[in-house]
Amino acid sequence: xxxxxxxxxxxxxxxxxxxxxxxxxxxxxxDFPDLTVDGSFTLGAAVTATLIVMGVNVFLATxxxxxxxxxxxxxxxxxxLRFDILHLLASxxxxxxxxxxxxxxxxxxxxxxxxxxxxxxxxxxMFGLPDMYMRVIFVAVCAIAGGLLxxxxxxxxxxxxxxxxxxxxxxxxxxxxxVKQKVYAGLALSNGLVGLAxxxxxxxxxxxxxTMGIGTIVVxxxxxxxxxxxxxxxxxxxxxxxxxxxxxxxxxxxxxxxNADFLGFxxxxxxxxxxxxxxxxxxxxxxxxxxxxxxxxxxxx
Amino acid sequence: xxxxxxxxxxxxxxxxxxxxxxxxxxxxIPQGEFVTVIGSNxxxxxxxxxxxxxxINSTKGQILFGDRDVTKLPATGRTADIARVFQDPLAxxxxxLTVEENMALAYGRGQRGRLSSALNSKMRKVxxxxxxxxxxxxxxxxxxEMGLLSGGQRQSVSLLMSxxxxxxILLLDEHTAALDPKTAALIMDITSQIIAEKQLTxxxxxxxxxQALDHGSRTIMLHEGKIIFDLAGEKRAGYEVKDLLxxxxxxxxxxxxxxxxxxxxxx
Ligand SMILES: Nc1ncnc2c1ncn2[C@@H]1O[C@H](COP(=O)(O)OP(=O)(O)OP(=O)(O)O)[C@@H](O)[C@H]1O
Ligand SMILES: [Mg+2]
Numbered sequence: 001x002x003x004x005x006x007x008x009x010x011x012x013x014x015x016x017x018x019x020x021x022x023x024x025x026x027x028x029x030x031d032f033p034d035l036t037v038d039g040s041f042t043l044g045a046a047v048t049a050t051l052i053v054m055g056v057n058v059f060l061a062t063x064x065x066x067x068x069x070x071x072x073x074x075x076x077x078x079x080x081l082r083f084d085i086l087h088l089l090a091s092x093x094x095x096x097x098x099x100x101x102x103x104x105x106x107x108x109x110x111x112x113x114x115x116x117x118x119x120x121x122x123x124x125x126m127f128g129l130p131d132m133y134m135r136v137i138f139v140a141v142c143a144i145a146g147g148l149l150x151x152x153x154x155x156x157x158x159x160x161x162x163x164x165x166x167x168x169x170x171x172x173x174x175x176x177x178x179v180k181q182k183v184y185a186g187l188a189l190s191n192g193l194v195g196l197a198x199x200x201x202x203x204x205x206x207x208x209x210x211t212m213g214i215g216t217i218v219v220x221x222x223x224x225x226x227x228x229x230x231x232x233x234x235x236x237x238x239x240x241x242x243x244x245x246x247x248x249x250x251x252x253x254x255x256x257x258x259n260a261d262f263l264g265f266x267x268x269x270x271x272x273x274x275x276x277x278x279x280x281x282x283x284x285x286x287x288x289x290x291x292x293x294x295x296x297x298x299x300x301x
Numbered sequence: 302x303x304x305x306x307x308x309x310x311x312x313x314x315x316x317x318x319x320x321x322x323x324x325x326x327x328x329x330i331p332q333g334e335f336v337t338v339i340g341s342n343x344x345x346x347x348x349x350x351x352x353x354x355x356x357i358n359s360t361k362g363q364i365l366f367g368d369r370d371v372t373k374l375p376a377t378g379r380t381a382d383i384a385r386v387f388q389d390p391l392a393x394x395x396x397x398l399t400v401e402e403n404m405a406l407a408y409g410r411g412q413r414g415r416l417s418s419a420l421n422s423k424m425r426k427v428x429x430x431x432x433x434x435x436x437x438x439x440x441x442x443x444x445x446e447m448g449l450l451s452g453g454q455r456q457s458v459s460l461l462m463s464x465x466x467x468x469x470i471l472l473l474d475e476h477t478a479a480l481d482p483k484t485a486a487l488i489m490d491i492t493s494q495i496i497a498e499k500q501l502t503x504x505x506x507x508x509x510x511x512q513a514l515d516h517g518s519r520t521i522m523l524h525e526g527k528i529i530f531d532l533a534g535e536k537r538a539g540y541e542v543k544d545l546l547x548x549x550x551x552x553x554x555x556x557x558x559x560x561x562x563x564x565x566x567x568x
Binding site: 153155156157158159160161163164166167168170171172173174175176177178234 | 354356376377380381385387391392393394395396397398399402405406407409410415416417418419420444446
C-alpha cells in the first residue's frame with residue numbers, strides 16, 4: 001500500500017470512527033437498533049454541501065448538517081416512543097424517507113465541493129505540513145475529541161441514566177429516570193455524530209451524493225464489533241475510543257484485502273470482505289476464551 | 302401517609318381480554334405504619350403496589366401521599382417519595398452496569414440527571430459502608446458487573462439501593478421470594494433495620510403467612526381486587542398462621558376456583 005492510499009484509508013477510518021461511536025450509542029448503550037444512520041450520514045453531507053455551495057460559512061454549514069441529522073434521530077425515536085412502532089421498523093421508515101429528503105435538499109443526485117471552501121481550508125498549509133497529513137490530523141482530532149466528549153458524557157449522571165435505560169427500563173424508572181427523554185437524547189446524539197461524519201466526509205472527499213450513506217450501518221457495526229473484540233474493558237474511555245480504532249482497522253483490513261493481488265478481490269467484493277471481517281471479529285474473542293480455558297485446565301492437571 | 306380511595310384498575314379496557322384487577326380499594330396507611338399484604342396469585346397485590354408507585358394508571362379513584370394528590374403523577378414524579386424492591390432480583394438492578402454504578406443511580410434518585418460525574422469517592426465510601434452491612438463481601442466488588450452477582454446478592458444490593466436516598470414509603474413486592482432461606486432471613490433482617498432507621502411507611506407483599514404476621518403491625522388480604530380483611534392491633538396479635546389459613550380458605554370458598562395455593566401457604 002502506498003503512503004498516499006494509507007493516509008487516505010486512515011482518514012476515512014477516522015471519519016467513520018464517529019459513525020461507530022454513534023452506532024455504539026444506539027445498539028449497545030440504548031439497546032435500540034437504529035438503521036436511521038444510512039440516511040442521516042447522507043443528510044449531514046447533503047445539508048452541509050448544499051449550504052456551502054450557497055455560500056454559508058463552512059463551520060455553520062457543518063453544524064447545520066449535524067443538527068439536521070440529529071433531528072432525523074428524533075423522528076425515529078418519536079415513531080418508536082409515541083406510536084410503539086418497533087425500533088428497527090421505525091428507523092427503516094425514517095431512513096427510507098430520508099432518501100427522498102436528501103435528494104430534495106440537494107436538488108440533484110450529487111453536489112460537488114471541489115471548487116468550494118471547506119472546513120479544511122482554514123487549516124491548509126498549517127505548520128507547513130503537506131495537505132494529506134494535515135487532513136488526517138484534522139479528522140483524527142475531530143474523531144478523538146468526539147470520542148472523549150461522548151465518553152465523558154457517558155460517565156456523567158445523565159449518561160449513566162441513559163445506560164440504565166438501555167439496560168433495565170423498569171429499574172431506571174423506579175429510580176426517577178425519565179426513560180423517553182433519554183431515548184430521544186441518545187438517538188439525537190447518535191445521529192448527530194453520524195451526520196457530522198457525513199459532513200466531514202463530503203468536505204474531505206469533495207462531494208455529497210444521495211447514495212453515499214448506503215451500508216453506513218454495517219460499517220459502523222463492523223467497527224464497533226472489531227474494536228470491542230480487541231479491547232475488553234469496562235472503562236468508557238477505552239470502549240468509545242476502541243470504536244475509532246475498530247473503524248480504522250476495518251478500513252485498513254479492507255484496503256489490504258483489496259490490494260492483495262493474490263486474493264484476487266475487486267472493489268465490488270467489498271461486502272463479502274466486510275462480512276468475513278465481522279465474522280472473524282465475533283469468532284476471535286470466543287476462540288481466545290476457549291483457548292484460555294484450555295490452558296487453565298492443563299495447568300490444573 | 303398513603304391513602305387510596307375507591308381505587309380501580311382495569312387492564313385492556315374495552316378489549317375482549319379486559320381484566321378488572323383492582324375493584325375499589327379503600328386503604329389508609331398512616332405515616333410509619335408497616336403493612337403486610339397477602340392474597341392468592343392474581344389477587345391484585347402487585348397491581349396495587351405498581352399503581353401506588355405510578356407504573357400503572359388507575360382507571361378510577363384517587364391516591365394521596367399525605368394530603369398531596371398524586372393520582373395523575375407519573376412514576377418518575379413519585380420516586381422522591383417511594384423506594385421499591387421488586388420480586389425479581391433481576392428487575393431492581395442493571396446487569397450491564399457495575400455494582401457502584403447501580404448504586405449511583407439509586408443515590409441520584411429523585412434528582413435530575415446532571416452533567417456532573419456520576420461517581421465520586423464520597424459516594425464510593427457510602428456504598429462500601431452500606432455493602433459491608435450485608436456481610437457478603439460485596440464491599441470489595443464495587444467494580445464488578447452486577448450481572449455476575451448471584452440472585453440473592455443482587456437482591457441484597459437492590460434493598461440497600463432503596464435506602465440510599467431519603468424517602469417516606471417503601472414498597473416491597475415478595476422481595477425475599479426468590480432467595481434461599483438463609484439469605485431471605487438476612488434480607489428480612491436488614492429490611493427491618495432500614496425501616497426502623499428511616500421510620501418508613503411500608504407495604505410488603507408476601508406469600509408467607511409467617512412473615513405476614515411476624516413483621517409489621519397490620520395485615521391486609523386481597524382477593525380478586527378487593528381488600529377482604531384488614532387485621533391490626535390486639536386481634537392480629539392473637540392470630541396464628543392457621544387462623545390466617547382459615548381466613549384464606551374461607552375467601553376461597555366464597556370465591557370460585559380452588560387451586561393449589563395451599564402449597565404456597567405452608568411456610
Ligand atoms: N399488564 C397486565 N395486563 C393484563 N392483565 C394483567 C396485567 N398485569 C396483571 N394482570 C392481571 O391482573 C390480575 C392481578 O395481577 P397481580 O400481578 O396484581 O397479582 P398478584 O396478586 O401480584 O399475584 P402473584 O401473587 O402471583 O404475584 C391478574 O389476573 C393478572 O393476570
Ligand atoms: Mg405479584
